[in-house]
Amino acid sequence: MNPTPTNDYFADIGFWPKGTGVRHYIIGLILALVLTIIPFALLEIHLTSKHETFTHPFLMAVAVVCALLQFLVQVAFFLHLIGRGVSRERLAIFGGASLVVAILVGGSLWIMTDLSARMIAPPSDSQMELYMQDQGGF
Amino acid sequence: MTFTHFIFGNLSFSALPENAIAWGGALTVIFGAVIVLALITFFNAWTWLWREWLTSLDPKRIGVMYILVSVVMFVRGLFDVGLMRVQQATSVGDAHGILTATHFQEIFSAHGSIMIFFVAMGFMFGIVNLVLPLQIGARDVAFPFLNSASFWLFCAGAALINLSLIVGDFSTAGWLSYPPLSELAYSPTSGVDYWIWSLQIAGIGSLLSGVNFLATIVKMRAKGMSYMKMPMFAWTVFGAMTLVVFAFPVLTVTLALLSLDRTLGMHFFTAAGGGNMMMYVNLIWAWGHPEVYILILPAFGIFSEVVSTFSGKKLAGYASMVYAIWAIVFLSWLVWLHHFFTMGAGADVNAFFGIMTAVIAIPTGVKIFNWLFTMYRGRIRFTSPMLWFMGFVVLFTLGGVAGVVLSEPVADYQLHNSLFLVAHFHTMIVSGVLFGYFAGVTYWFPKVTGFHLNERWGIRAFWLWLVGFILAFGPLYILGFMGATRRLDHYDPSMGWQGLFIVAAVGAFLIMLGFLCQIIQLVVSIRDRKLNPDTTGDPWYGRTLEWSMRSPAPEYNFAVLPEVTERDEFWVMKQAGTAHAAAPIYEDIAVPRNSGAGILIGAFAVVIGFGIIWHIWWLMIVGLIGVAACIIVRTFDEDTERVISASEVARIETMKTI
Amino acid sequence: MTQYKPEEIAADSKSVFGFFTYLMTDLVLFAALFATYAVLHSGVFGGPTSEEIFNAPFALLETVILLASSFSCGLSLLAARRGNSRGVLASLAITFVLGAVFVVLELSEFARLAASGVGPGVSAFLSSYFTLVGTHGLHIIIGLVWMTALGISIYARGLTRGNMRKLALLSLFWHFLDIIWIFIFTIVYLSGIIL
Numbered sequence: 001m002n003p004t005p006t007n008d009y010f011a012d013i014g015f016w017p018k019g020t021g022v023r024h025y026i027i028g029l030i031l032a033l034v035l036t037i038i039p040f041a042l043l044e045i046h047l048t049s050k051h052e053t054f055t056h057p058f059l060m061a062v063a064v065v066c067a068l069l070q071f072l073v074q075v076a077f078f079l080h081l082i083g084r085g086v087s088r089e090r091l092a093i094f095g096g097a098s099l100v101v102a103i104l105v106g107g108s109l110w111i112m113t114d115l116s117a118r119m120i121a122p123p124s125d126s127q128m129e130l131y132m133q134d135q136g137g138f
Numbered sequence: 139m140t141f142t143h144f145i146f147g148n149l150s151f152s153a154l155p156e157n158a159i160a161w162g163g164a165l166t167v168i169f170g171a172v173i174v175l176a177l178i179t180f181f182n183a184w185t186w187l188w189r190e191w192l193t194s195l196d197p198k199r200i201g202v203m204y205i206l207v208s209v210v211m212f213v214r215g216l217f218d219v220g221l222m223r224v225q226q227a228t229s230v231g232d233a234h235g236i237l238t239a240t241h242f243q244e245i246f247s248a249h250g251s252i253m254i255f256f257v258a259m260g261f262m263f264g265i266v267n268l269v270l271p272l273q274i275g276a277r278d279v280a281f282p283f284l285n286s287a288s289f290w291l292f293c294a295g296a297a298l299i300n301l302s303l304i305v306g307d308f309s310t311a312g313w314l315s316y317p318p319l320s321e322l323a324y325s326p327t328s329g330v331d332y333w334i335w336s337l338q339i340a341g342i343g344s345l346l347s348g349v350n351f352l353a354t355i356v357k358m359r360a361k362g363m364s365y366m367k368m369p370m371f372a373w374t375v376f377g378a379m380t381l382v383v384f385a386f387p388v389l390t391v392t393l394a395l396l397s398l399d400r401t402l403g404m405h406f407f408t409a410a411g412g413g414n415m416m417m418y419v420n421l422i423w424a425w426g427h428p429e430v431y432i433l434i435l436p437a438f439g440i441f442s443e444v445v446s447t448f449s450g451k452k453l454a455g456y457a458s459m460v461y462a463i464w465a466i467v468f469l470s471w472l473v474w475l476h477h478f479f480t481m482g483a484g485a486d487v488n489a490f491f492g493i494m495t496a497v498i499a500i501p502t503g504v505k506i507f508n509w510l511f512t513m514y515r516g517r518i519r520f521t522s523p524m525l526w527f528m529g530f531v532v533l534f535t536l537g538g539v540a541g542v543v544l545s546e547p548v549a550d551y552q553l554h555n556s557l558f559l560v561a562h563f564h565t566m567i568v569s570g571v572l573f574g575y576f577a578g579v580t581y582w583f584p585k586v587t588g589f590h591l592n593e594r595w596g597i598r599a600f601w602l603w604l605v606g607f608i609l610a611f612g613p614l615y616i617l618g619f620m621g622a623t624r625r626l627d628h629y630d631p632s633m634g635w636q637g638l639f640i641v642a643a644v645g646a647f648l649i650m651l652g653f654l655c656q657i658i659q660l661v662v663s664i665r666d667r668k669l670n671p672d673t674t675g676d677p678w679y680g681r682t683l684e685w686s687m688r689s690p691a692p693e694y695n696f697a698v699l700p701e702v703t704e705r706d707e708f709w710v711m712k713q714a715g716t717a718h719a720a721a722p723i724y725e726d727i728a729v730p731r732n733s734g735a736g737i738l739i740g741a742f743a744v745v746i747g748f749g750i751i752w753h754i755w756w757l758m759i760v761g762l763i764g765v766a767a768c769i770i771v772r773t774f775d776e777d778t779e780r781v782i783s784a785s786e787v788a789r790i791e792t793m794k795t796i
Numbered sequence: 797m798t799q800y801k802p803e804e805i806a807a808d809s810k811s812v813f814g815f816f817t818y819l820m821t822d823l824v825l826f827a828a829l830f831a832t833y834a835v836l837h838s839g840v841f842g843g844p845t846s847e848e849i850f851n852a853p854f855a856l857l858e859t860v861i862l863l864a865s866s867f868s869c870g871l872s873l874l875a876a877r878r879g880n881s882r883g884v885l886a887s888l889a890i891t892f893v894l895g896a897v898f899v900v901l902e903l904s905e906f907a908r909l910a911a912s913g914v915g916p917g918v919s920a921f922l923s924s925y926f927t928l929v930g931t932h933g934l935h936i937i938i939g940l941v942w943m944t945a946l947g948i949s950i951y952a953r954g955l956t957r958g959n960m961r962k963l964a965l966l967s968l969f970w971h972f973l974d975i976i977w978i979f980i981f982t983i984v985y986l987s988g989i990i991l
Contacts, residue, residue, distance in 0.1 A: 009800065009957075010877060013808040015964045025870040032863055039986055040856045047852070047989075059990045067982035071975060078866060078971040089356050090816050093383075097820035100384040101827040103471050108420055108831040111475060114487045115416055125412070125842030132410060280810050345821055353814035357806075383817060387825035395832065395927065404916050404923035405841070406832065412839025412920040421828060770945055776958060 017085030028077025035070040039063040147754035153306045153328065159221070159241065163303040193732035195282035196693055197267040198586060200289050204264030205579070211256040211296055216650055218249035223610075223643040229628040230636050242627035243310035244329065248299070250313025251333060255340055256296045258433050258567065261575045263292070263347050266375050266436060268586055269578075270351060272684035272691060273369045275360025275700040280353035282730040283772065288343040288350065290740025295340025297740075298747045302332040306751070309333040312625070314422050315396065317407035317415040322400045328751050331400065335747035338393045341386055348382030351375060360683070362702040366460070369682040369706075370446075370453055374439030377463040378432045381470065385428035392421040401750065419478050427474040431466055434566065437574025438463075438505055441530065444523040444577050445509045447680050449516025452706055455508040462501035469498040479547045480554045488547040495545035499538060506535060521678075522596035526577035529604045530569050537565025540615065558618025561611045568607055576603075576656075583663075584672035588690040588795045592666065595659035602652030609645025613638035671795075681709035686717065692790050694727045694782060724784040724791070731780050735768045742768065800957060808961045815965045819972045822935075826976050829928045830983060837988070839920030846921070846988030849914055855985035858901055859977065865894035866974040869967050876963055881955045884963065885947060891970070892943050895936055902933050925984065932980060935973055942966055 011018040039062050046053045076082035081091055123131065155161045178184055191199055225242055229235030237245065267285070271278055279285050302308045306328035311320040320330045355376045359368065368376075396418065398404040405411025407418045446453040453459065475483065475491035509531065518524065540562040544550050553559055576599075583591045617638050622629070629635060663670065672689040683700055684691070686708045704710045711717040742764030749758030782790075800808075837846065868890040875883030906926065909915070916926035946966055950959050 008877060009798075009960055010873060010964055012800070012805045013812050013961070013964065015812050015968075016873075022871070022874055025867055025874070028870075029863065029867045033860070036856070036859050036863065036981075039982070040852060043852055043986060043989060056990055060987055063982050063986045063990065067978050070978050074866075074971065074975050074978065078870065078974070079968065087813070089813055093352075093813075093817055093820050096380065097384060097823045100471060100824055104388065104424055104824070104827050105831045105834065107472075107474075108417070108424070109834055111420055111483060111487060112414070112417060112835045114483050115481065118482055118484060125840070128410070129842060280814055346818075349814055349817045349821065352817055353810055357810040357813055383821050384824050387821045388828045391825055391828035391832070398916075398923065398927060402917065404927070405839070405918075405920045406836065406923050406927075408920075410841075411918070411923070412836070412841035413923070414836060414839065414920065417832060417835050421832070424828075766941075773945065773962070774949065776956075 011085075014087040014090070016080040017083050019085075020080060024077050024080075028073055031073045031077070032070050035066045035073065039066050144756070145754070147749075147752040147757075148328065149305070149752045149754070155304070157238070157241065159237065160303070163217075167300050167303050188734075189732060192737050193286075193734045195278075195286050195730040195733060195736075197271055197279050197282070197285055198691060198693075200285055201264045201267030201269075202586065204260045204267060204289060204292070207293060207296055208257045208260035208264060211252050211260065212653070214300075215249055215252045215257055216653060218245045218252070219646050220650065221245050222249065223639075223646040225627060227636065227639045227643040231631045234628055237627065239627045240310055243312075243625070244308040246625055247309045247312050247315075247333070248302075251309075251337065252299060253567075254313065254429070254433075255337055256292075256299065258571055258575075259340070259344060260292060260296075262378075262433060262436050262571075263288075263344070265440070265575060265578050265582070266347075266351055269582055269684060270354060270372060270375055271358070272585070272687075272695055273372050273682055274355065274358065275363060275683050275696065275702060276354065276358040277695045277699070277727070278358075278730065279350050280358060281350050283733055283736065283778070284346050284350050286733060286736030287739050288347040290736045291343030291346070291743055292340050294740040294743035294747065295336040295338075295343070297744050298332060298336035298339065298751075301744075301748065302329070302336075306332060314426065316422075317396065317399070317418050318409065320396060320400075321408055323408070331397070331751040334393050334397045334400075335751055338390065338397075339743045339747055341389050341393070344382060345386040345390070348379045348386065352379040352383055355379070360700045360702050363707075366457070367702055367705045367707070369439075370442035370456070370459055371436070371439035371682075373460055373463055374435040374442070377467045378435040380467055381428045381432045381435075384471075385425045385432070388421055389425040389429075392418060392425065395421075397750070401753075416478075416481055419481060420475075423474040423477040426477060428470045430563075430566070431470040433571045434574075435463065435466065437571050437578075438502075440574045440578035440581070441509060441527050442505075443680075443682065444527055444581055445512050447581075447678050448519045448521055448524045449513045450518075450679075451512055451516040452681070452709075453508065454511035454514075455504070456705065458504055459508055462504040465501040466498065469494060469501070473498055476545060476547075476550070479550045485547075492545050492547045492550075496542055499542055499545075502538060506531060521580075522591075522593055522600055523577040523581045525597065525600045526573045526580075529600065530573040530577075533565055533569035533573075533604075533607065537562055537569060540565065553618060555624050556618035557614040557622045557624060560624045561614035561618060564611050564614075565607075568603075568611075573603075576600075581678070582684070584677045585675070585684055585689050585691055587667070588672055589663065589667040590670040590672060590677065592659050592663045592670070595655050595662055599652045599655035599659060602648050602655060606645045606648030606650075606652055610642050610649060611645070613642045613645075676708075679712075681706040683708050686711075688791070688795060690795060694729055694787070697724055697727075697787050697791050698722045722791075724787040726784050727782045727787055728779045729782060731778055733772070733778075735772045739765055739768045798957070804957060808957070808964075811961055812964060812968075816968060819968060822972065823976075826928075826931070826979075829924070829931060830979065833924040833928050833984065836920040836924045841919035841921075843919045843922065844914050846925075846984075846991075849909060850985050850988045852985065852989055854901070854905065855981050858898055859981050861894050861898050861901070862974050862977050865891045865898070866971055868894065869970045873963060873967055876955055876960055879955060881950055884950060884955065888943055888947050888950075892940060892947070895940050895943070895970075899933060899936055899940070902929065906930070929980060929984065932973065932976055935969075935976075939966070939970055939973060942969070 008018060010016050011020070039059070042054060042059060042062055046059060072082070075094075080086065081094055122128075155164045178187060191203060194200065221237060222242070222245060225235040225237050267279070309315055309320065309325065309329040309332065311325060311330060311333075315330055315333055318324055355368075355372060395404075395406040399406050399408060399413075405413040407413050407415040409415070442453050442459065472494040473491055475487065476495045479488050479492070509527070540558065544553055544559060544562060580591050580596055617635055620633070620635065622633070622635055675688040676685040677689070678685070683702075686700065687696060700707070708717065742761045745764065746758050746761030749755065749761055868887050872884045872887035872891065875887055914922060916923045943966060946959065946962050949962070953959060
């Protein structure tokens with residue numbers, strides 16, 4: 001648990017693996033920029049062209065995939081959680097948190113859409129507005 | 139906005155109590171505080187109190203303070219019990235008991251909130267503070283100042299919920315405040331805001347404690363103590379703190395969203411505006427289910443220690459116990475919908491969560507069998523901690539079986555929010571959490587204070603609790619099957635329930651006598667402390683490292699940090715005759731300096747909460763600036779440790795303590 | 797280069813782990829806000845929908861600015877490793893400026909919306925939008941305050957061990973916020989315009 005100190009304080013305290021250099025940040029920046037621009041560019045093309053260039057599901061899929069990839073890129077190159085010499089404990093906590101996030105978001109969506117599908121169609125918003133005015137508001 | 143409104147927000151004289159019982163509560167808090175302050179002044183103890191306790195960063199001190207606050211809050215929670223039991227035993231037909239419906243609702247809401255957040259959580263963090271560093275061979279927790287700040291945030295929450303007795307009212311929406319009842323339209327007074335902010339502030343303290351203890355276990359175990367050599371209590375704390383760290387942020391968000399609805403007119407959970415109140419129920423229980431495992435896991439850990447020590451045997455199935463903990467931690471994230479089967483989800487959703495709920499009973503069963511296997515062919519000493527265990531093992535198993543009944547969604551449609559449910563969860567919390575913490579306090583009391591708790595009064599307390607609990611909650615299981623719902627302040631005599639409610643009231647009274655015995659036990663033990671000293675530091679012939687130094691443990695815990703090669707290292711060393719080194723070589727030891735910033739942060743947190751509750755915005759800003767300033771000043775402080783010289787260590791190690 | 801004692805390295809390693817654990821709690825906090833947004837984003841109550849109020853080029857600008865600030869934050873760590881306190885302060889200053897521009901842009905967006913009657917009290921969708929994005933913005937502001945305090949400390953005391961540790965923690969915080977932003981611009985802005 002006590003590594004021999006080197007000239008890299010940040011490596012010694014487990015912040016980044018030994019041998020981390022500016023190239024990691026540059027690669028991370030470039031990849032992140034590319035993964036950011038792709039969905040925006042496709043969206044811009046889609047919006048400015050006269051007809052539907054892409055389907056909505058396709059655009060969503062591209063956006064989501066790029067987001068997840070950029071997430072991994074930033075986790076690897078900026079948070080230094082991927083690669084040799086990575087901190088096992090931080091990786092474990094990160095894994096646990098990711099699992100909880102997936103369960104929380106996925107589970108909530110599953111439950112709430114299921115509930116929503118089982119509701120009697122609610123009044124339209126304008127009907128609701130009229131009703132509330134009639135009742136004197138909240 | 140008038141000047142008065144700017145200064146005082148929504149405060150007015152109508153915020154003072156409205157009936158005799160409410161005034162009773164307010165005056166008890168006021169006079170209680172005055173008496174305590176007067177006593178401290180009379181004994182000229184302010185400097186001692188400030189230096190030795192309030193500003194201490196020693197987790198052994200902080201742990202004692204957590205437990206003391208929990209005991210005080212427990213008194214209030216028990217008072218609520220008395221009022222509720224009297225009401226439900228007498229409010230039948232033409233009689234309407236002693237409480238108005240609104241007051242009854244405030245009381246059951248306060249009862250649940252206080253018992254979970256300010257008794258159970260406080261007790262738990264108290265015991266963890268006292269024991270965890272000692273058990274893993276560390277001198278302190280990972281972040282001592284954060285520990286102090288967390289404790290004072292806990293106190294700030296307790297202060298706010300007690301202030302609600304004096305100024306304003308409390309929520310009538312139950313211990314979880316479901317909207318729409320908890321929204322401004324249906325709860326326009328300060329009550330729900332008190333609930334929100336006392337829990338929010340205490341919750342942040344809990345979250346930070348979770349981070350702290352997790353880092354302590356991961357980073358501060360003694361040399362050679364791999365994970366699989368840790369004591370079982372430390373493992374359960376590891377699991378519980380993992381749950382704290384991942385669950386409490388959900389509570390923070392949910393409370394914040396409700397307060398945004400109420401204070402800034404947002405529409406998360408209101409029908410108007412397109413909100414969805416079922417999302418509140420979903421989120422609050424996504425926190426709420428892990429919360430109950432946060433409470434029970436350390437109790438399981440205590441029982442593991444108690445059973446193995448008082449059976450004179452190593453814990454059976456160590457590895458399976460560890461896997462069971464992590465199975466519980468993982469599964470507790472997959473069951474939360476069982477708290478709202480009846481909210482209307484489809485069969486597939488309900489079935490999934492129902493099955494998962496039944497499955498989570500399995501790892502708990504593994505633990506129960508392992509404790510019994512540990513006892514089998516052991517040389518059992520029936521000390522009061524063992525009695526608490528035996529009460530637990532019978533009652534908790536039965537209550538757990540009731541839980542499996544409830545896990546079946548179709549059955550739950552009949553039993554949801556009935557007294558059967560109330561009986562089930564009280565069985566879990568009282569016979570599981572409380573009995574476990576009581577056993578733990580008795581077990582580790584000598585290590586913390588240097589003397590024993592009076593065993594005779596402890597045994598009396600146990601029997602009163604056991605019989606009292608059976609009488610108080612046995613009838614509730616039956617009443618649940620008879621159709622009685624929870625939170626009833628009045629019912630018709632034709633239901634045939636009154637007899638059982640009267641029995642329940644008797645049981646509650648016995649529990650209060652049991653608690654009284656515990657108070658007497660404490661007083662008598664302190665009075666007789668020189669007659670019951672722990673002279674060896676190892677009063678129970680224990681197995682783990684916390685028994686390897688004198689009692690009470692010195693500030694730095696270990697004069698020489700231990701090195702571990704085995705599980706139950708201390709037991710192994712005793713068998714080999716190497717438990718007490720002849721002439722240890724002492725070195726200087728650095729310990730944290732005291733800090734007043736923790737209590738200041740807590741005080742400013744009360745100011746923030748009070749300001750938001752009463753819409754006194756300038757006060758809220760003062761509080762926020764205060765907290766920020768304390769934190770920033772602390773971060774610039776580089777001189778946070780003091781050194782205990784080696785000679786001083788030698789002196790402390792050999793001095794007489796009682 | 798300063799050699800630190802093993803117990804100092806162990807203590808700082810503990811701080812990194814503890815702070816990272818806290819960041820993971822923040823991750824769950826944002827997840828709860830995202831879950832809320834996902835469930836409530838269709839609750840427009842007859843009011844403005846996402847495609848009516850979100851502006852893709854604006855979101856792209858904010859994204860690039862934050863990404864650049866993440867990069868400059870990384871540069872400050874590399875400078876710190878070389879013992880170059882001036883380089884650290886310069887990169888931190890750039891990070892601060894970019895972060896401040898981000899906040900100003902976001903606040904101006906909120907102000908513009910509020911001025912045209914599109915505030916968080918209008919509908920569940922807007923409540924969850926303002927709260928999710930606003931919470932992220934609040935974290936950025938806290939990061940800027942922290943950056944200022946740390947900058948002052950480095951200016952006054954140099955690259956002490958304490959300052960090095962705090963720089964590491966700040967950079968974890970800052971990178972984490974950029975990671976959250978990825979999901980905000982994808983789930984809120986991009987999908988708000990696409991769907």
